[in-house]
Amino acid sequence: MEIRLENLSKIFVDKTGKETRAVDQMDLVIPSGKLVGLLGPSGCGKTTTLFMIAGLHKPTSGKIFFGDEDVTKLSSDKRGIGLVFQNYALYPHMTVRQNIMFPLENLKIEREEAVQRVIEMAQLVGIEDQLDKKPGQLSGGQQQRVAIARALVKKPKVLLLDEPLSNLDARLRLQTREEIKRIQKETGITTVFVTHDQEEAMSISDEIVVMNFGVTQQKDIPQKVYTNPHNLFVAKFLGNPPINVIRGEVKDNKLYINGILFADKKAPDGSYEVGLRPEDFRIDKIGLKVEHPEVDIIGRDTMIRFNIGDTQIRALVDSESYHESNEIILTVRGNKIHLFNIESGDVVR
Amino acid sequence: MKNTLLNLVWSVRNVFQRLKEKLHLNFNLPPWVKALIYLSPALLLLSLFTFYPIVNAFRLVIYTGYQLVRDVDGVLRESITGYTLIGNFVKVLSADNFILPSSHTTSSILLNTLAIVFISVPISILLSLFVAATLNSIKPLKSFFQTIYFLPYITNTLAIGLVFAYMFKSGDTGLVNQFFRIFGIEPVSWIERGATYWRAMAVLIAFGVWDGMAFKIMVFMSGMQGIDQQYYQAAAIDATPKRRVFTRITVPMISPMIFYIVVTSVIGAFKTYSSVVAIFGDTATPDGANYNLKTIVFHIYDYIYSGEDISLAAAASIILFAIILALTLVQMYIGKKRVHY
Numbered sequence: 001m002e003i004r005l006e007n008l009s010k011i012f013v014d015k016t017g018k019e020t021r022a023v024d025q026m027d028l029v030i031p032s033g034k035l036v037g038l039l040g041p042s043g044c045g046k047t048t049t050l051f052m053i054a055g056l057h058k059p060t061s062g063k064i065f066f067g068d069e070d071v072t073k074l075s076s077d078k079r080g081i082g083l084v085f086q087n088y089a090l091y092p093h094m095t096v097r098q099n100i101m102f103p104l105e106n107l108k109i110e111r112e113e114a115v116q117r118v119i120e121m122a123q124l125v126g127i128e129d130q131l132d133k134k135p136g137q138l139s140g141g142q143q144q145r146v147a148i149a150r151a152l153v154k155k156p157k158v159l160l161l162d163e164p165l166s167n168l169d170a171r172l173r174l175q176t177r178e179e180i181k182r183i184q185k186e187t188g189i190t191t192v193f194v195t196h197d198q199e200e201a202m203s204i205s206d207e208i209v210v211m212n213f214g215v216t217q218q219k220d221i222p223q224k225v226y227t228n229p230h231n232l233f234v235a236k237f238l239g240n241p242p243i244n245v246i247r248g249e250v251k252d253n254k255l256y257i258n259g260i261l262f263a264d265k266k267a268p269d270g271s272y273e274v275g276l277r278p279e280d281f282r283i284d285k286i287g288l289k290v291e292h293p294e295v296d297i298i299g300r301d302t303m304i305r306f307n308i309g310d311t312q313i314r315a316l317v318d319s320e321s322y323h324e325s326n327e328i329i330l331t332v333r334g335n336k337i338h339l340f341n342i343e344s345g346d347v348v349r
Numbered sequence: 350m351k352n353t354l355l356n357l358v359w360s361v362r363n364v365f366q367r368l369k370e371k372l373h374l375n376f377n378l379p380p381w382v383k384a385l386i387y388l389s390p391a392l393l394l395l396s397l398f399t400f401y402p403i404v405n406a407f408r409l410v411i412y413t414g415y416q417l418v419r420d421v422d423g424v425l426r427e428s429i430t431g432y433t434l435i436g437n438f439v440k441v442l443s444a445d446n447f448i449l450p451s452s453h454t455t456s457s458i459l460l461n462t463l464a465i466v467f468i469s470v471p472i473s474i475l476l477s478l479f480v481a482a483t484l485n486s487i488k489p490l491k492s493f494f495q496t497i498y499f500l501p502y503i504t505n506t507l508a509i510g511l512v513f514a515y516m517f518k519s520g521d522t523g524l525v526n527q528f529f530r531i532f533g534i535e536p537v538s539w540i541e542r543g544a545t546y547w548r549a550m551a552v553l554i555a556f557g558v559w560d561g562m563a564f565k566i567m568v569f570m571s572g573m574q575g576i577d578q579q580y581y582q583a584a585a586i587d588a589t590p591k592r593r594v595f596t597r598i599t600v601p602m603i604s605p606m607i608f609y610i611v612v613t614s615v616i617g618a619f620k621t622y623s624s625v626v627a628i629f630g631d632t633a634t635p636d637g638a639n640y641n642l643k644t645i646v647f648h649i650y651d652y653i654y655s656g657e658d659i660s661l662a663a664a665a666s667i668i669l670f671a672i673i674l675a676l677t678l679v680q681m682y683i684g685k686k687r688v689h690y
Contacts, residue, residue, distance in 0.1 A: 056582050077588030089579035093601040093689035102597070103587035152585065 082151030241266030287331030510627020
């Protein structure tokens with residue numbers, strides 16, 4: 001089921017009459033059968049978008065299509081969606097079995113079929129031995145699985161996950177995100193999930209949608225978004241350690257930073273914000289001369305920290321290529337240098 | 350201005366701190382001793398007005414012919430004629446119309462009390478749940494309605510009783526009769542001459558329901574406000590009908606409050622007394638009726654004020670205590686399975 005958002009806006013009005021534009025004229029197509037991550041900082045409108053797709057928030061304007069059907073006016077129960085809440089919203093007084101069966105109670109199906117489906121779902125998410133426990137007796141990861149089973153038991157056309165991993169510890173997070181990917185692959189259900197964690201989004205999504213200020217910044221497969229950010233925001237948001245941003249100048253297809261020739265870069269003359277990913281630095285014979293850098297060797301990688309002007313730059317290089325010395329020459333290949341317009345932040349190619 | 354005030358508070362606290370250090374006021378008492386010191390005023394009052402009477406009741410109940418006699422020198426002295434273990438209980442239980450109606454009345458004290466408990470408590474709890482759920486789902490004027498529904502709680506029982514007596518007046522003057530007249534129902538006597546037992550009882554039960562609702566509504570509402578909205582959103586996505594949302598989500602989620610309310614209102618209903626006096630006066634009988642609406646507590650007061658053996662009042666109190674205790678234990682047992690914390 002393809003999901004299409006057309007010109008979708010949501011404006012919240014608080015008691016004093018102040019308006020907040022949570023989602024601003026958003027156009028988005030989520031392809032059928034894909035796992036798509038909505039990624040952005042807190043307050044960027046990603047959860048609002050998800051809740052509008054779910055039908056829990058009513059859009060101020062714009063339309064939502066599921067396939068060819070306009071569902072904008074449909075209430076959430078008629079949209080055929082499954083939603084997993086951030087803190088799962090499992091009913092604490094019911095057993096796992098009752099929790100998963102609850103959505104089926106409102107369908108016109110035989111009890112035997114319902115019982116059967118609950119077991120199927122429990123097997124799918126791997127909690128079939130926990131069915132008679134209460135949610136409070138389960139670990140966070142298990143609760144997450146129950147929530148997914150409850151969302152899927154109705155066989156929805158769309159699965160929506162709100163910050164699915166945020167309540168889990170680091171180890172469980174890794175395990176659960178693989179689990180989500182597996183469940184999505186097995187069921188082939190169109191899945192949208194919301195996250196503020198770029199690593200999480202990059203690792204499991206077929207496509208990511210980076211949002212800020214209620215506007216889509218970029219939508220593509222994760223690696224492309226990472227290597228070709230459309231603007232400074234996307235470049236800064238993705239990547240850990242974050243991208244280095246420094247003011248630079250291009251003259252005659254050569255990039256100067258702080259007046260020093262840094263590298264060759266084909267671009268119109270002018271001043272730019274220059275984005276350099278730490279891992280794109282190489283130790284070389286010609287390039288930026290760095291004296292007395294701070295160096296941390298972290299196993300395979302070596303982090304080199306130095307200042308250009310007042311800006312601290314982090315460079316991540318292969319430990320094998322690094323030899324202790326007071327002077328290192330660093331360079332970045334021209335196609336790995338990102339130039340952004342100083343005012344708009346848009347990428348310049 | 351505010352700053353100088355805060356500075357003053359700060360320095361006063363410092364003065365006390367230094368004083369405490371100078372006087373070496375660090376007793377290092379174990380926590381339970383400290384707790385006892387803080388609790389002592391309440392404990393003192395409780396022991397004077399609650400614990401001592403309880404112990405006293407168990408003492409009085411083994412006496413026969415108990416009397417307070419004033420000596421020649423003016424000192425009150427207890428005089429008894431003997432001891433009995435169960436004699437007073439037997440006397441109370443076998444008294445006319447205590448358990449079952451006797452020849453000269455058609456009502457019994459125990460049945461009156463049980464009727465009030467088992468009819469008014471469920472009705473008032475169900476009604477309060479309904480009102481609380483309704484109030485919780487409206488947005489405009491919410492606090493206004495909350496205030497209105499809370500008013501009975503701060504109104505004097507006797508005052509409400511007088512209003513009830515007035516509302517249920519016989520003939521055309523009573524509000525209730527006027528209301529029924531709209532539907533073509535003839536006016537009847539509710540609490541005066543000619544009132545039937547169940548009509549009079551209905552008024553008493555209505556009073557009990559009304560009087561207790563304010564507090565229940567408040568407890569239920571605060572419980573409902575504490576339920577995470579996500580449960581309702583999750584239920585909405587699954588197309589759960591309102592009625593099922595209420596019975597399967599709201600009620601179980603506030604079951605601790607409901608349990609608390611059930612236990613306390615059963616106890617409260619067993620102790621019904623002032624509403625009977627407020628509506629029916631100190632005879633607890635509508636004019637010319639061959640029944641009365643006396644409750645167990647009413648009966649206890651009867652023993653005390655009639656100057657009859659006070660040991661019987663003690664025995665009746667202990668019987669009431671036993672009934673309440675047994676019922677509460679049963680509720681606790683059921684609650685263990687049904688209440689979700």
